[in-house]
Amino acid sequence: ISLTQNNLAEIATHITSPTYSRNDLEIGIVHVGVGGFHRAHQAFYTNKLQETKNANEWAICGVGLREGDRKIYDVLKKQDGLYSLIIKHPDGNIETSIIGSIKDILLSVDDPKAVVQRMANPQTKIVSLTITEGGYNFDASTGEFNFNNTDIQHELQNPDDPKTVFGYLTAALKKRWDSALPAFTIMSCDNIEHNGDVTQKMVMSFAKKQNPDLAQWIENNVSFPNSMVDRITPVTTQADIEYLEKEYGLKDEWPVTCEPFIQWVIEDDFSNGRPELEKVGVQFVPNVKPYEKMKLRLLNAGHSVLGILGALHGHQTINACMEDATFVKYLRTFMDIEATPTLDQLEGIDLDTYKDSLEARFANPNIKDSVSRICSESSAKLPKFLIATLSDNLESHNSIEFATLVIASWCYYSDKQLNKDGQPIEVIDAMAKELHEAAKQTSSDPLSFIKQKSIFGNLADNERFANQYKEKIAKIYNDTDIKKHMKEMI
Ligand code: NAD
Structure with missing residues (x-):
């Protein structure tokens, strides 16, 4: 019917x-x-x-x-x-x-x-x-x-x-x-x-x-x-x-x-x-801002962390990432030590419970949210979801390495458009061409990707970030086994 x-x-x-x-x-x-x-x-x-x-x-x-x-x-x-x-x-x-x-x-x-x-x-x-x-x-x-x-x-x-x-x-x-x-x-x-x-x-x-x-x-x-x-x-x-x-x-x-x-x-x-x-x-x-900041920096950023690292590893869906203990631990550590310190206290919301519920939602085996949907339009998403957190943490001298590995992975993803097994990745992004052009220069200028001002502002000028980023880029370009690099950090 x-x-x-x-x-x-x-x-x-x-x-x-x-x-x-x-x-x-x-x-x-x-x-x-x-x-x-x-x-x-x-x-x-x-x-x-x-x-x-x-x-x-x-x-x-x-x-x-x-x-x-x-x-x-x-x-x-x-x-x-x-x-x-x-x-x-x-x-x-x-x-x-x-x-x-x-x-x-x-x-x-x-x-x-x-x-x-x-x-x-x-x-x-x-x-x-x-x-x-x-x-x-x-x-x-x-x-x-x-x-x-x-x-x-x-x-x-x-x-x-x-x-x-x-x-x-x-x-x-x-x-x-x-x-x-x-x-x-x-x-x-x-x-x-x-x-x-x-x-x-x-x-x-x-x-x-x-x-x-x-x-x-x-x-x-x-x-x-x-x-x-x-x-x-x-x-x-x-x-x-x-x-x-x-x-x-x-x-x-x-x-x-x-x-x-x-x-x-x-x-x-x-x-x-x-x-x-x-x-x-x-x-x-009366004021929704603290709620939206929590959601963008934990749920949406969490999705992007799993999506980009998952794409390089070859996971097809978000729940497949959550069946992988390294991804679960990496996500939680990112949320705990990098995202949470940038959030405000919210009346009636316990952030640990909220993060637990996110893990359960991401792991829902029936949703099968594709990594490619999560990675699509990253050039518009990441400035708000991830780069804002990174900038706050630079200012407060807090950890930035979990977000930085994701950004370095995004560079590799935009450059080679292949996962660690050499399978092609389709990049769906209004800025796909620009991302590819910038990422392609990485071998001659390791900072070329983060010099895209419309995405990163002046972050490439920040010495601490630039050094961390160069280090992660070297690792990924040397050995595309992204899980190995994630494991070293958790
Ligand atoms: P979708 O691809 O199903 O739909 C996107 C819609 O946006 C289409 O109708 C498209 O024509 C329109 N659109 C895109 N660019 C446009 C433009 N320049 N001008 C006018 N219209 C334009 O995507 P979706 O899953 O419905 O998500 C849409 C938005 O909803 C997301 O970008 C996000 O901001 C928000 N959102 C989505 C989810 C989710 O889980 N899917 C969750 C929370 C919020």
Whole structure:
């Protein structure tokens, strides 16, 4: 049976499905970037809230801004916005449910006007984003908006022909201003430290150049709450699609799988109302920064540590790394002696318990999160996840060697693109070319990789780091058996 609204009553006889009337839902949220994570997290919480039968004005309209979103657009159109969420527990138990909170989907490359209209619609109260770190268009070393992007230059000159998220947001906000409508909240749900502040800074930089009067209105009217989001959501596999067919006879062309753990901590700062997500477990706090720092520097950094070292060793998944005692010990030591000392005390959170739970989550044998997903876009991720910790530790004269080995490994990975057994590694990164070019010079200039200022700032000038890094580079280039080098340190 195909997953569609018409078939939902029948599907509901054997899979948990929406019990609220989807017809009565109105779109209150426009979400840009309907990837796996949005569907496992925000859309899941929203669906849960809709189950209380008291949240009809908060349905979601998904938006894809890239040609690459055509597949999800086609699938969700065909399935009336419905999809299955497959929650995989560490003990092998699997919970499947149908999520109904996404009511519509738009693809901007086909119909840019419809996207602007939807955001400008009086019912829209929130525009939320999961557009990956790269979508924010900032220079990682300066943190400033990148005006050299050709799409951005086009939008600055042609406000009626938006291309990037910045062009769409300002075009829609201009319409709302012109029609005397309240502004919507812009809510980033990406893994970026101070995601709301960063979004605000980028939107304001763009708007000030495009239309200073509009920028002033945005400044006075739009809120940008910071948030910390968490739920490990691996890339969907063919096996997940087949599981639904075999287990339930259900044809879902793009289900999502995830772990049972879920968390969302968000600042209670909304321009135009918000759903009562506290009723379904979301935490609203005055200041989210200490929570996000903990998560980025332990969970996300932990993932990158396992991912990059795992890629060189030849592990395919994060749980395979966690079956390897050397990786487990290395990860824990990194978290204990390098990441934890840079964190603030958090009321109600015991960091040792949090780290224990991370180890258990990473080890979930049913999640099989691929090392390649974790390593993708490392040039955008590592400055926030790992290099920030390294810089803090340089300042406080604390240990840096665990993070440094990861960075030296990343250089080798970008240079040779091979694991220790000579098997090829596919580097998925917007900066893949630049990374490769810089890494390739290592034999003539051992510091060439860390001289990339947009990633490392001026860190190559720090003598202590440069020396440690050179030492690790020499080791790895001499002997690619990364586990041997890890073992020496633990
Ligand atoms: P995904 O690849 O499934 O989806 C990414 C989405 O971002 C796509 O819709 C894509 O079109 C869009 N996108 C990418 N670059 C863009 C740009 N420049 N402009 C506009 N849209 C752009 O990835 P995902 O697993 O859904 O993860 C998305 C983000 O969610 C991550 O980058 C991260 O910040 C956050 N997140 C993910 C997880 C996870 O476990 N997957 C956990 C926490 C947070």
